[in-house]
Amino acid sequence: MPPTIVVALTSFFALLGAVYVGWWQPIFTKLGDGREVRPVGNTGDCTTEPALKACEKIVLHQPSGSLYLACSTPESRTHWTPAVGRLNSTGMSTTDYVAVYDPDTSKITRLNVVGFTSERGLSLHGMDVVPSSSDPKKLFVYLVNHRAPLTGVSEKVGADSSVEIFSTVLGSSTMTHVKTVEDPAIITPNDVVGYPDGKRFYFTNDHGAKTGILRDVEILGLKRTSVGYCDTDSGCTIVRSSMHANNGIAGARNNDTLYVANSIAGGITVLETQADHSVVLADFIPTEYPIDNVSVDEAGHVWAAAFPKALTTALVHFSFPSSPAPSAAYRVSLNTGTNAFYGEKYKVDRVFEDDGSLASGITSVVHDSQRHRLFLSGLASPSLVICKL
Numbered sequence: 001m002p003p004t005i006v007v008a009l010t011s012f013f014a015l016l017g018a019v020y021v022g023w024w025q026p027i028f029t030k031l032g033d034g035r036e037v038r039p040v041g042n043t044g045d046c047t048t049e050p051a052l053k054a055c056e057k058i059v060l061h062q063p064s065g066s067l068y069l070a071c072s073t074p075e076s077r078t079h080w081t082p083a084v085g086r087l088n089s090t091g092m093s094t095t096d097y098v099a100v101y102d103p104d105t106s107k108i109t110r111l112n113v114v115g116f117t118s119e120r121g122l123s124l125h126g127m128d129v130v131p132s133s134s135d136p137k138k139l140f141v142y143l144v145n146h147r148a149p150l151t152g153v154s155e156k157v158g159a160d161s162s163v164e165i166f167s168t169v170l171g172s173s174t175m176t177h178v179k180t181v182e183d184p185a186i187i188t189p190n191d192v193v194g195y196p197d198g199k200r201f202y203f204t205n206d207h208g209a210k211t212g213i214l215r216d217v218e219i220l221g222l223k224r225t226s227v228g229y230c231d232t233d234s235g236c237t238i239v240r241s242s243m244h245a246n247n248g249i250a251g252a253r254n255n256d257t258l259y260v261a262n263s264i265a266g267g268i269t270v271l272e273t274q275a276d277h278s279v280v281l282a283d284f285i286p287t288e289y290p291i292d293n294v295s296v297d298e299a300g301h302v303w304a305a306a307f308p309k310a311l312t313t314a315l316v317h318f319s320f321p322s323s324p325a326p327s328a329a330y331r332v333s334l335n336t337g338t339n340a341f342y343g344e345k346y347k348v349d350r351v352f353e354d355d356g357s358l359a360s361g362i363t364s365v366v367h368d369s370q371r372h373r374l375f376l377s378g379l380a381s382p383s384l385v386i387c388k389l
């Protein structure tokens with residue numbers, strides 16, 4: 001072999017090695033390659049509710065202790081989950097539903113939909129449930145709806161996603177459609193934070209585009225995801241772009257803070273909303289594991305579903321929901337300890353971790369700080385999990 005080729009090949013493989021070690025390996029490590037599951041909080045008083053499967057998002061109604069859940073079927077999720085590039089609309093469920101779960105009685109109520117005439121049905125994902133500012137018994141339900149496209153092949157054009165606003169009353173068995181919000185700024189919606197007026201919300205786009213090659217390499221660090229704001233009277237705008245791997249979004253009630261989860265590199269971006277609905281970057285809270293959906297409890301703690309082994313969750317569990325994926329939950333609180341002086345503003349505690357035999361493929365965790373209950377649920381999970389803390 002002529003020396004120049006040897007040199008060229010050697011350099012090529014050296015470069016490949018360097019790229020692997022310098023770039024890929026940290027990503028794989030972050031995504032759980034070689035990581036051991038370190039169980040915590042999973043041996044106590046936990047129960048499962050297998051009637052509530054594949055409930056991607058759970059929202060606590062704090063005054064009553066009831067849980068609202070956006071549910072589907074594990075089977076449908078394997079075909080149709082636009083957030084993770086599953087775009088076989090032939091296999092999608094159009095009968096996803098919002099359920100209300102009363103942890104005291106274990107009663108499950110599936111909300112019947114009233115006044116929603118679209119033949120394209122509901123294919124649920126992110127959700128928020130917000131008591132109305134004028135009547136606390138009235139609740140607004142904001143739902144991400146991943147509709148199949150009206151024209152074109154779903155694998156090529158992606159989902160035609162909208163946000164649906166419904167209203168319901170605490171204890172009711174129905175929810176009434178208020179409005180469908182569709183807008184060019186709603187590209188790949190993941191999660192929503194609604195206002196108590198039933199008209200306005202913030203949302204995350206979890207990718208930069210519905211389909212395409214760039215979308216597939218966003219995992220390497222491309223900053224193409226965003227946060228948007230919609231007002232049903234005046235439309236939607238992107239209020240922060242060039243973010244990496246946005247996923248769940250949560251707001252503290254009566255507070256201007258928004259928390260956005262990074263599902264690849266981990267960490268929570270803290271944004272402050274302004275009077276004109278723009279947002280400014282306030283902080284970034286790093287976490288060891290990639291995290292998913294975030295929620296804020298009554299005590300102001302931020303709870304995040306985390307993936308000890310994101311590769312198992314994404315590659316195995318989302319394809320074969322019956323095979324378990326390890327799950328974890330983080331609690332983030334303001335650091336009041338002495339090291340707060342040295343710049344550690346937040347304390348991140350790993351409160352729950354399980355190898356998947358109790359809590360599998362968890363993507364959403366919610367804490368009832370009054371009743372000391374932790375709820376865990378997942379995109380394709382076999383059941384809701386409830387633990388006493």
Ligand SMILES: *[C@@H]1O[C@H](CO)[C@@H](O)[C@H](O)[C@H]1NC(C)=O
Binds near residue numbers: 079088090091092
């Ligand atoms: C899409 O879903 C349908 C219905 O479940 C299924 O029959 C078909 O095999 C799926 N296509 C692919 C490519 O997985």
Ligand SMILES: *[C@@H]1O[C@H](CO)[C@@H](O)[C@H](O)[C@H]1NC(C)=O
Binds near residue numbers: 252255257299301
């Ligand atoms: C909102 O709540 C968070 C956490 O509880 C706190 O850190 C932040 O300062 C609050 N912001 C405002 C504007 O009250």
Ligand SMILES: CC(=O)N[C@H]1CO[C@H](CO)[C@@H](O)[C@@H]1O
Binds near residue numbers: 125127247
């Ligand atoms: C709102 C919501 O539930 N968002 C994310 C939760 O976790 C799954 C798994 O990664 C994501 O696909 C969702 O987008």
